[in-house]
Amino acid sequence: MCSSSVIYGHKVDLIAMLDTTVVQEFQEIVGTNHALQEEALTATYTADWTGRFQGKSPMVLRPADTSQVSELVKLAARAGLSIVPQGGNTGLVGGSVPLNEEIVISTLRMDHCEPVDVLAQQVTVGAGTTLANAQAHVSPFNLDIGVDLAARDSCTIGGMIATNAGGINVVRYGPMRDQLLGIEAVLSDGSIISHLEGLEKDNTGYNFPGLLAGSEGTLAIITKARLRLHPRLNERCSAMIAFKTVDDAVVATSQLRRTLPALQAVEVIFGEAMSLVSDHIGASVPVGLGSQAWLIVEVAAANDPTDQLANAIDDLGPLAADVAVGLDTATRNGLWEYREKITEAIATQGTPHKLDVTLPASRLSEFVNEVPSLISTVDGQATAVMFGHLGDGNVHVNILGADGNEPDEGVDDAVLNYVAELGGSISAEHGIGTAKREFLHLNRTEAELAAFRAIKRGLDPRGILNPNVLLPPEDS
Ligand SMILES: Cc1cc2nc3c(=O)[nH]c(=O)nc-3n(C[C@H](O)[C@H](O)[C@H](O)COP(=O)(O)OP(=O)(O)OC[C@H]3O[C@@H](n4cnc5c(N)ncnc54)[C@H](O)[C@@H]3O)c2cc1C
Structure with a gap:
């Protein structure tokens, strides 16, 4: 893999070249309206959601389809330019922004959803489809996407795969990697790999969806995904339970996981976060003022699961200090607001x-x-x-x-x-993004890091795909 200083030094010359031939070639591929250069137009693509990571890019390119991505990558590879793939730019580790003047390839126009395959309970969607649009696309068929998170209106399926996003329903359906039945992606030489048949059983070699889940744009640009869908569970009930100690909340969580077959989510808010978010939304703490932890527990089933939740909460006995229950959509959403608005409250x-x-x-x-x-x-x-x-x-x-x-x-x-x-x-x-790459050694052995580098070298020998994330620089 190239070291970052080599890539950077390389680029200084090439940025000059961008003014002429390369710019024109990029424009020819995506159209001039989708090859952004002015800082006023590129600004939202070069700063991350938190505002902590800010970069610069000579060009933000917005391809319409997989073949355009392939052409862009071939051209970038030929010109020696590095690329940051970007979806909704809601990532929280600085991985989606060009920190060393890389070009940005934004997938936002690649948001086509193919017809839902009801028979197989699967769907193929473009990488730039937002989670909310994917959910809306499958819900008329009483089906749902297994991963849900508060950034649903902006985050994209491609970004969620690249980060192996988790969210609020992992306890039931697992993270994004578990939803994947097939993937289409563009490799660093512009070649396209596509395996979207969606066969539940398919042991024909290495598993690309699994490899690309969590690869953070370092191995390929994901262009389409085949997703497993789940029955939409319309009967729901949520409760907020207050606990005097953090330990009580942990013990209760374990008990709820053992006793609630319909468990959909167990979220937690600790003291400082609860006071911040209640101030932010202008509401008082719903139950257990002065507690150390609050759980938001949601059950979902085809038939009303309220009794199941009520019995499980009863069984917690004195562990639970106080409880508020949300039976209808409005009160349920009211309880969830305390959890979903925390990130926004912190940003203020x-x-x-x-x-x-x-x-x-x-x-x-x-x-x-x-x-x-x-x-x-x-x-x-x-x-x-x-x-x-x-x-x-x-x-x-x-x-x-x-x-x-x-x-x-x-x-x-x-x-x-x-x-x-x-x-x-x-x-x-x-x-890991850029924020945590110097800490990766805390969880991964030298042998694992060497294997990571071998995979990276194999799929991206020039090191042009998202060079600032995941793997620590080789000389660190
Ligand atoms: C309010 C809020 C709540 C959140 N809650 C959660 C949560 O509960 N759980 C959770 O896991 N995350 C959460 N996040 C983080 C974020 O939403 C996820 O990481 C999400 O998966 C990022 O998707 P994105 O499309 O915005 O990706 P981006 O931010 O654009 O990119 C993220 C990474 O993926 C790469 N990438 C993007 N698209 C592609 C592609 N097509 N091919 C290859 N690489 C690509 C980028 O290079 C970058 O490294 C939250 C963020 C916010 C702002």
């Missing part, structure tokens, strides 16, 4: 460092209780805002510095080392 406070981690169940409460004091030893003015998907052991640790500034860089190091010490993962669902 400044630019956080977002650490998305998984802990073994047995170490979860110890971690959540220790993190605030651990952070204060590094940055006395930093605050930790924590929430997450407790059903999967996934905690989002958002660290805000004083007065909206970023916290001291050392907080990432302290928290991620602590995660590794407790046997957890430094990235649960957001990926």
Whole structure:
């Protein structure tokens, strides 16, 4: 793989070339309206959702279909240009923006959904389809996409595959990788691989969907995906349960997972996050003011699962300090608002460092209780805002510095080392991106990193696909 300095040095000359032949060739492929160069037009593609990672790009290209992506990649490869693939640009680890003046290939125009295959319960969609549009496309057939998350109106199926997105229903359906039955993608030499038949059983060699899930744009540009669909479960009931201690919430989560066959989601909001989000949405804490943790539990089934949830909550006994139940859509949405608006509420406070981690169940409460004091030893003015998907052991640790500034860089190091010490993962669902690549060694051995590099070299020998993410620079 090329080192980043070589790629960068290479590019300085080539940017000059972009003014002439290369620009024209790019324009011919996608049309001048979709080859953006002016900074006013490229700005939304070069800064990430959090505002923490900002880059620059000589050109943002918006292809209409797979063959245009292939032509763009061939041209970029010939010209020695590096590429950042981008979907909805909602990623939270800085992986979707051009940090070293790469060109950006945006998939947003590739949003065609093919007819739903009701017989097989599958659908093929363009990589640029937003999650919300994919959900709307399959819902008339009483079918649903297995992954759901709060960025659904903007995040794309291609981006969700590239990050192996998790979200709120992993406890039932698994992450994005588990939804994939086939993939189409453009490799770094412009060749197209396409395997979209959607056969449930197909042991004909290496599994490209599995390999590309979580590859963060470093191995190929995903152009289409064949997704497994699930029966849409219209009968739903949600509850918010308050707990006096984090440990009580962890024990209750385990019990609910054992006793609730219709369990669809178990989300958690810890103290600081609850006060921030209730201020943000202008509402009071619905139950258990002063508690340390709140679970939002949702059950979904073909027949009304309310009694199932009520019995399971009864069985929690004194573990549950207080409960609010949402039976109809309006009250259910009201409870979910506290969970879904947290990321937005944090963004109003400044630019956080977002650490998305998984802990073994047995170490979860110890971690959540220790993190605030651990952070204060590094940055006395930093605050930790924590929430997450407790059903999967996934905690989002958002660290805000004083007065909206970023916290001291050392907080990432302290928290991620602590995660590794407790046997957890430094990235649960957001990926490694650029934010965490220097920490990858905490979870991956030298042998694993060598195998990663061999795969990268094999599929992208010039290192032109998203060179700033996932793998640490070789000299680090
Ligand atoms: C409010 C909010 C809530 C969120 N909640 C969750 C959550 O619950 N769970 C979760 O997992 N994430 C969550 N996220 C993070 C984010 O939405 C996901 O990571 C999502 O999968 C990114 O999709 P995207 O289309 O925006 O990808 P982008 O941000 O555009 O890109 C993300 C990465 O994928 C690569 N990429 C994008 N498209 C392609 C493609 N077609 N081919 C190859 N590589 C590609 C990019 O290069 C980049 O490395 C949340 C974000 C926000 C803002």
